[in-house]
Amino acid sequence: MKRGARALVYISVLTAQAMVLSWVEGLIPMPLPVPGARLGLANIVTLVAAYTLPWPSVLLVVAARTVLGSFLFSGLSTLLYSLSAGLVSAVVMLLSRRLLKGGMRSVLAVSLIGAIVHNLTQLTVAALVLENIRVFWAYLPWLILLAVPAGLFVGGAGRLLLRYVDRLQLNLK
Amino acid sequence: MAIGRSTKIILIITALAVLGAALALLLRPAGQPGEVLVTVDGTAYGRYPLDTDTDFTVDTPWGYNRVVIHDGQADVYEADCPDKICVNTAPAREIGDMIVCLPHKLVVEIVPEDAP
Numbered sequence: 001m002k003r004g005a006r007a008l009v010y011i012s013v014l015t016a017q018a019m020v021l022s023w024v025e026g027l028i029p030m031p032l033p034v035p036g037a038r039l040g041l042a043n044i045v046t047l048v049a050a051y052t053l054p055w056p057s058v059l060l061v062v063a064a065r066t067v068l069g070s071f072l073f074s075g076l077s078t079l080l081y082s083l084s085a086g087l088v089s090a091v092v093m094l095l096s097r098r099l100l101k102g103g104m105r106s107v108l109a110v111s112l113i114g115a116i117v118h119n120l121t122q123l124t125v126a127a128l129v130l131e132n133i134r135v136f137w138a139y140l141p142w143l144i145l146l147a148v149p150a151g152l153f154v155g156g157a158g159r160l161l162l163r164y165v166d167r168l169q170l171n172l173k
Numbered sequence: 174m175a176i177g178r179s180t181k182i183i184l185i186i187t188a189l190a191v192l193g194a195a196l197a198l199l200l201r202p203a204g205q206p207g208e209v210l211v212t213v214d215g216t217a218y219g220r221y222p223l224d225t226d227t228d229f230t231v232d233t234p235w236g237y238n239r240v241v242i243h244d245g246q247a248d249v250y251e252a253d254c255p256d257k258i259c260v261n262t263a264p265a266r267e268i269g270d271m272i273v274c275l276p277h278k279l280v281v282e283i284v285p286e287d288a289p
Contacts, residue, residue: 075255077276100179109183116187130273131215132280138271141194148191 007172011053011061018045018065022073034142040115040150042069046086047111047158050093051104052165053172058094062086080129081122089118104162111155112148119143207268207283209247211240214278223247223266223283233277240281247281249274 021041030037042065049058066086070079093114100106123143127136211218213233221227226243228250238252238259248264249272259274265283272281 077255081275100183102179106180109180112183112187116190126273126275129275130212130278130280132212134269134282135271135273135280138269138282141197144190144194145198148187 014045014049014061015064018042022069026073037146043154044157046090048161050097051162055094058090062090081125084125085118085121088121089114092117107159108155112151115147115151119147203267205268206286208286210282210284212280233279235277238274238279
């Protein structure tokens with residue numbers, strides 16, 4: 001298969017997987033004191049993409065999965081939050097992957113950073129929409145506390161998955 | 174796969190952030206007198222004392238939220254927003270507690286009495 005076709009197939013598979021993960025996540029109840037808190041399972045896909053694709057394709061996967069996901073599951077009103085948080089955290093994850101070096105050994109740290117930045121971006125956008133800075137400070141501790149277990153879980157899953165993706169020898173980067 | 178050195182540093186920083194966040198939540202002052210402030214789209218809609226039971230509906234340009242104050246706490250009982258997150262949020266009673274309805278740009282929060 002030509003490289004371009006291979007990349008297209010791989011990007012499509014990742015996007016489809018993110019859709020399934022978003023759906024599965026909707027089935028898991030989250031009895032937490034923070035409204036709208038989620039595990040962020042679809043971020044596994046962003047993480048894997050960040051280690052296997054060039055950066056424009058990573059952003060493409062994130063944009064595709066958030067736009068499609070909001071149409072299918074959460075409704076258009078949440079697109080502003082998921083798209084901004086998805087793109088900003090993807091950019092920061094790509095940058096931190098480069099800065100941390102160490103190849104696959106940085107997956108866990110990059111995932112943690114991605115989870116925290118994802119939450120911070122959503123909170124910032126929410127505070128801007130509501131024009132209420134107190135919202136930011138009230139939810140900041142919760143978001144940090146929740147981002148860490150979510151980031152570790154996503155990072156662990158991403159590490160496992162990347163072992164297998166590595167064997168495919170896609171050479172898309 | 175081993176964990177890299179930079180990853181360890183990130184893990185330590187994260188652990189400190191978690192500690193700070195946990196402390197911030199645990200050391201919140203409780204029992205101070207507060208009142209209910211309702212904000213829509215960044216502008217104050219009204220202030221209500223916590224010790225007087227009331228039941229009112231806030232009409233925002235995007236929909237309504239029914240706010241009930243009873244037994245010293247404020248709660249959103251019903252709303253026509255799509256996600257119902259405000260309805261499912263626990264009642265607010267201590268200063269700093271909040272109920273947010275993002276689709277309606279509505280915030281119900283407990284603020285110190287006479288605070289701007």
